[in-house]
Amino acid sequence: MAYPYVHEREVRVISRNFGDPAARTLDGYRERDGYRGLERALEIGPAAVIDEVKASGLRGRGGAGFPTGLKWSFMPKAAVKPHYLLCNADESEPGTFKDRELIRWDPHQLIEGCLIAAYAMGSRHAYIYLRGEFFEASQVIARAVEEAYEGGFAGEDILGSGTHIDVTVHVGAGAYICGEETGLMNSLEGRRGEPRVKPPFPAAVGVYSMPTTINNVETLAAVPHIVRYGGEWYRQWGTDKSPGTKLFCVSGHVEKPGNYELPLGFPMMELIEDVCGGVAEGRALKSVIPGGSSVPLMDVEDCRECTLCYEGVEAAGSMLGCASVIVMDDRTNIVREVRRMVQFYAHESCGQCTPCREGTSWMTQVLRRIEAGRGAESDLDTLLDMSAQMTGTTICVLSDSAAAPVVSSIEKFRDEYLALIHGGATAEVA
Amino acid sequence: MSTVTLTIDGRRVTVPEGTSLLHAAEEIGVEVPHYCYHPALSAPAQCRLCLVDVEGAPKPMPSCVTQAQDGQVVRTDEGLAREMRKGVLEFYLINHPLDCPICDQSGECKLQDYVHSEGRAHGRGVEPKRVFGRDDFGGDVLFYGDRCVMCTRCVRFMEEMAQDPVLTVVERGDRAVIDTFFEQGLKDSPWSGNIVDICPVGALVSKDFLHKARAWDLDHTPSVCPNCSQGCNIDIHTRDNVVHRLKPRENPEVNGHWMCDYGRGQYEWMNRSDRLEEPFVRGEGGWSAPGWDGALASLRERLEGCRGPVHAVASAHASNEDLGALRELAERLGGGDIVYRSPRAPDEVPMPGFPVLTRRRDLAPNTRGAELLGLRRVGSDDATGGLDEAAAATGALIVLGDELADQPEDFGSRAELFVYLGAHPAQAARSAHFVLPVTTFAEQEGTFTNVQTRVQRFEPALRAAGDAQPAWQVLGSLTASLAGEPVPASAAEAFGRLAAGVPEFEGLGYDRLGVHGAPANRPAAVAGER
Amino acid sequence: MSAPTHVPFRNPGWAGNTGEFDLTEADVRGTDFVGERPLDGGHESAAPSYPYMLPDKDPEAVLFEGPYRERFEKIRSRYPTARGALIPALNLAQELRGHISPETMDEVAALLGLASAEVRGTVTFYTMYNKRPVGRFLIQVCTNISCSLCKGEEVLDAFLRHTDTELGETSEDGDFTVIEVECLAACGFPVAVQINSRYYENVLPDDVSALLQRLREHGE
Structure with a gap:
């Protein structure tokens, strides 16, 4: 089964049910060995679950790549206060489109992951926070959660174990920054989704001021498999520092865009050329953004030897992020696309921190001017200066994200900027 | 308490554990800019803006929320910290209208100050600026959106202090x-003026003060709000001998950083021009103006022949020293009843986030002082009535500060001697034999005793009107000459005399009251109850 | 594998025939699985999970009565604070009324015991709250990076041209409001367009006219 494409080199662990509508139902999921991970979790107990996840080396799939087991172990052991598990399904990093697929094709897999995580951390309540635009996906997961309650997998006395975990499907209302964990918490509290200054960290003071852990959809989707088959089993794929499989969301100028589940450490050029059928219309490659719009652009040279794992992409000068590979062919106007990304960050800046609030919109204005052929070479220095002032200076990393494509594009595609500056808007940049 | 020792800008400083870097820097006199x-x-x-460079930290740290750690090495004044600040300040100016010439905040604006001291010499922004325009928030508050630095202090004040998230x-x-x-506005919040105070720039301004004065032309005089018995510490801002505004002055024991809109708004009376400016004496041939020497000489003469209980009417707007001097004179003359009238509001208005600060029912600053000095309160809550006895007095009658607005024309007409001391002419004082001009609290120094029985000093903010003198000086010199004692030369001396005679004030040195005042002694009986 | 033949035109509202699979639209969307969602929100766990954006709106609708009241109460029960229920409650209000007016903010504030200003702060933070009435079909075209690389702006222009509107303006017949939207997380299926509650993917400029015609005639 395939949706929309499948490739023989894929290792389909969490995407095994993509393209299989029968797997959506509780019965279908059970027939496909669903909820076995939860059963095992209840057998071995919370501490052993955390150990298993630690042993797997699973790293957060939301972009930062923080070790999941370690994150779980930060939660206070004594349940003096309510603990919360939040599933981050706000999927909003441009270039990323894996969570919606995970939710709509295999909702019970995610619910099972949430239940195991909540159980391991002593949480009585798990919220699945979907971005507001996911109407359809939210209905699929909502129906599945109802089924899970009906089947005794959620709610009071899960599978007769005496464990009580509630699951609530929550939808947001349109704000990229709610994908940032503390922004999501504020949003879940009915507030403006403004990120909070850390410390205190969520494991100490999170949503509703209670200990909270927040995990990405894809991270939680991997958990049932890890708990069922063991951490070592998961390590059979990937590299030492980046174990396991990962969904690669490939978009832009490729023949076969889509989600491909591959072992981490997969060579980037093979992903583009082989798995995705090459650059669309047989054109030449110009640039790749490997991890969603907030990571530095790579040029062809960077891509050649790059392997797709956390350390591999870092070595190539960018970041794996959430493995959202955006491919740009040789006709792409880099300045225009960079401007489009920065414009997005300006639109989505929450407005709290000055460098971000003012910087993202100023950057957009300068880039627009350059794009329109009214730029000056000194604008490039101003942009780089601004970028430096926007990196590492704010509560969250939104402004760093806006700066990354600007800095990397000026570095790698300076000629394109200069062509527009000296040749005007109609200059041949490609 | 355990402490930590760290190095800030090359200097070692030891602070209690949990202190923020911003406060630790303050300890050694370094102000880290912040909004x-x-x-x-x-x-x-x-x-x-308060980002500082902490050795070993991957990013610059916000000093307001970063706790000082033992052995930390922090730089606020060079390198990364300075660069970051310069950058942030440039961002602030990108959309700022730079309308300092017409901005009330100019001269006391933190954006102006910071940019002047560490900003770029020339801005690089050439793009069109964002325009928000102005908004009337209701009450006394006007909002200039384009000047706003989005620090959200005002939002948090309304949420956390006023607890009225408007x-x-x-x-x-x-x-x-x-x-x-x-269009709801601030909904007549009784605390809204504070958001103007804490706005670091000219985004929130006072309509009352709009375009009235430049900050640098104003003189600031430490004082105490005279408009209720809370006694909020204030600064009186004046220019050319005119009060332009009252601003809260921090006192953690009394008003924190705040004051109420009611207190803040009642200052125009200090600028009243209908003043008594010289002493008047009524003789056989009508009124004369013999000057202080002449007036006091003839009053002294009259007083010497006057013995027996006196009737005295005072005001809770008068200072401890004034009231003390009145009491002493009354005692000298043979004792008697001193009464005062003072308006009372129907309710108290506490600040929810800092309930120590409450707009009290007593709308005068020194009702507690009057009480401690044994004055008796008369009249109703609107400060009328209650003076029938005084009005019909036959012996000596002294009125200090009460304008007698509700009193009949023949008030005191039967008195053997009627002395009126006031700042303003009073219709009902027409029977007085002596009308002596005294200063308002804003024109003299002295103390008030607030509702917490805290004695607090105020300084003169205005020049006295004409020849007006402080009441303690006038009354004190009369008592002194009657007793053959030296005349009190200062408010401090007047307070010293008072302290000697009132157990609650005993041992409170005027100088030691400092800028924040000090609690009076608890009377023995009350102290025993503790 | 070949694409299904019953697709009325290239983009029926799902990833269409660009992949290598043989699935119906219902298979991809999971509509059979979901079935008809009850107006009262179903189980409490699911009550905050959706509202729809519907073509028919009633700006005067009561907040809340009948099954909507039940849904509101269920929502309220899932959050430890009143304010926690604010976003789902606003979603529900918008489902009924089509947009969030100042009056709606005020009413929702009263329902949850919040200050109106707090509600306004929240509403204006989120782009999915329509501050003004919109057409029967709110068309949101993604022009972010992946869609931008695949003619996102041309698709946006096509929608504007065919509806004869400016960005954010409602067409004269009250049918369409076209706006630009940030990344819809459907980057592999460009250009992604959200029309009311539903995603339309792989939309190309040439599809737009037929898509609008279909909306006019058949609704969503």
Whole structure:
């Protein structure tokens, strides 16, 4: 089964049910060995679950790549206060489109992951926070959660174990920054989704001021498999520092865009050329953004030897992020696309921190001017200066994200900027 | 308490554990620029101006929320910290209208100050600026959106202190702006003036003060709010001998950083021009103006022949020293009843986030002082009535400060001697034999005793009107000459005399009251109950 | 594998025939699985999970009565604070009324015991709250990076041209409001367009006219 494409080199662990509508139902999921991970979790107990996840080396799939087991172990052991598990399904990093697929094709897999995580951390309540635009996906997961309650997998006395975990499907209302964990918490509290200054960290003071852990959809989707088959089993794929499989969301100028589940450490050029059928219309490659719009652009040279794992992409000068590979062919106007990304960050800046609030919109204005052929070479220095002032200076990393494509594009595609500056808007940049 | 020792800008400083870097720096006299941080409010660390360079930290740290650690090495004055600040300040100016010439905040504006001391010499922004325009928030508050630095102090004040969240940030990103619920405004919040005070720039300004004076032309005089018995510590801002505004002065024991709109708004009376400017004496041939020497000489003469209980009417707007001098004179003359009238509001208005500060029912600053000095309160809550005995007095009658507005024309007409001491002419004082001009609290120094029985000093903010003198000086010199004692030469001496005779004030040195005052002694009986 | 033949035109509202699979639209969307969602929100766990954006709106609708009241109460029960229920409650209000007016903010504030200004702060932070009435079909075209690389702006222009509107303006017949939207997380299926509650993917400029015609005639 395939949706929309499948490739023989894929290792389909969490995407095994993509393209299989029968797997959506509780019965279908059970027939496909669903909820076995939860059963095992209840057998071995919370501490052993955390150990298993630690042993797997699973790293957060939301972009930062923080070790999941370690994150779980930060939660206070004594349940003096309510603990919360939040599933981050706000999927909003441009270039990323894996969570919606995970939710709509295999909702019970995610619910099972949430239940195991909540159980391991002593949480009585798990919220699945979907971005507001996911109407359809939210209905699929909502129906599945109802089924899970009906089947005794959620709610009071899960599978007769005496464990009580509630699951609530929550939808947001349109704000990229709610994908940032503390922004999501504020949003879940009915507030403006403004990120909070850390410390205190969520494991100490999170949503509703209670200990909270927040995990990405894809991270939680991997958990049932890890708990069922063991951490070592998961390590059979990937590299030492980046174990396991990962969904690669490939978009832009490729023949076969889509989600491909591959072992981490997969060579980037093979992903583009082989798995995705090459650059669309047989054109030449110009640039790749490997991890969603907030990571530095790579040029062809960077891509050649790059392997797709956390350390591999870092070595190539960018970041794996959430493995959202955006491919740009040789006709792409880099300045225009960079401007489009920065414009997005300006639109989505929450407005709290000055460098971000003012910087993202100023950057957009300068880039627009350059794009329109009214730029000056000194604008490039101003942009780089601004970028430096926007990196590492704010509560969250939104402004760093806006700066990354600007800095990397000026570095790698300076000629394109200069062509527009000296040749005007109609200059041949490609 | 355990302490930590760290190095800031090359200097070692030891502070209690849990102190923020910003406060630790303050200890050694280093002000780290900041907007969003305010000591009385929560700290969102969003202005990013107080970033400092902490050795070993991967990023610059916001000093307002970063706790000082043992052995930390912090730089606020060079390198990364300075660069970051310069950058942040440039961002602030990108959309700022630079309308300092017409901005009331000019001269006391933190944006102006910071940019002047560490900003770039020339801005690089050439793009069109964002325009929000102005908004009337109701009450005394006007909002200039384009000047706003989005520190959200005002929002947090309304949320945390007034606990009436009528302000919010609307929209987001560079469209974000402070607003109320559409046209609802501040809903007559009794505390709204404070948001003007804590606004670090000219975004929130007072309509009352709008375009009235430049900050640098104003003189600031430490004083005490005379408008209720809370005794909020204030500064009186004057220019050319005119009071232009009252601003709260921090006192953690009394008013924190705040004051109420009622107190803040009642200052025009200090500028009243219908003043008594010289002493008048009524003789056989009518009124004469013999000057202080002449008036006091003839009054002394009259007083010497006057013995027996006196009737005295005082005011709770008079200072401890004034009231003490009145009491002493009355005692000298053979004792008697001293009464006062003072308006009372129906309710108290506490500040929910800092209930120590409450607009009290007594709308005068020194009702507690009057009580301690044994004055008896008469009249109703609107400060009328209650003076029938005084009005019909036959012996000596002294009125200090009460304008007698509700009193009949023949008030005191039967008195053997009627002395009126006041700042303003009073119709009902027409029977007085002596009308002596005294200064208002704003024109003299002295003390008030607030509702917490705290004795607090105030300084003269205005020149006296004409030849008006402080009442303690006038009354004190009369008593002194009757007793053959030296005349008190200062408010401090007047207070010293008072302290000697009132157990609650005993041992409180005038100088030691300092800028924040001191609690009076608890009377023995009350202290025993503890 | 070949694409299904019953697709009325290239983009029926799902990833269409660009992949290598043989699935119906219902298979991809999971509509059979979901079935008809009850107006009262179903189980409490699911009550905050959706509202729809519907073509028919009633700006005067009561907040809340009948099954909507039940849904509101269920929502309220899932959050430890009143304010926690604010976003789902606003979603529900918009489902009924089509947009969030100042009056709606005020009413929702009263329902949850919040200050109106707090509600306004929240509403204006989120882009999915329509501050003004919109057409029967709210068309949101993604022009972010992946869609931008695949003619996102051309698709946006096509929608504007065919509806004869400016960005954010409602067409004269009250049918369409076209706006630009940030990344819809459907980057592999460009250009992604959200029309009311539903995603339309792989939309190309040439599809737009037929898509609008279909909306006019058949609704969503």
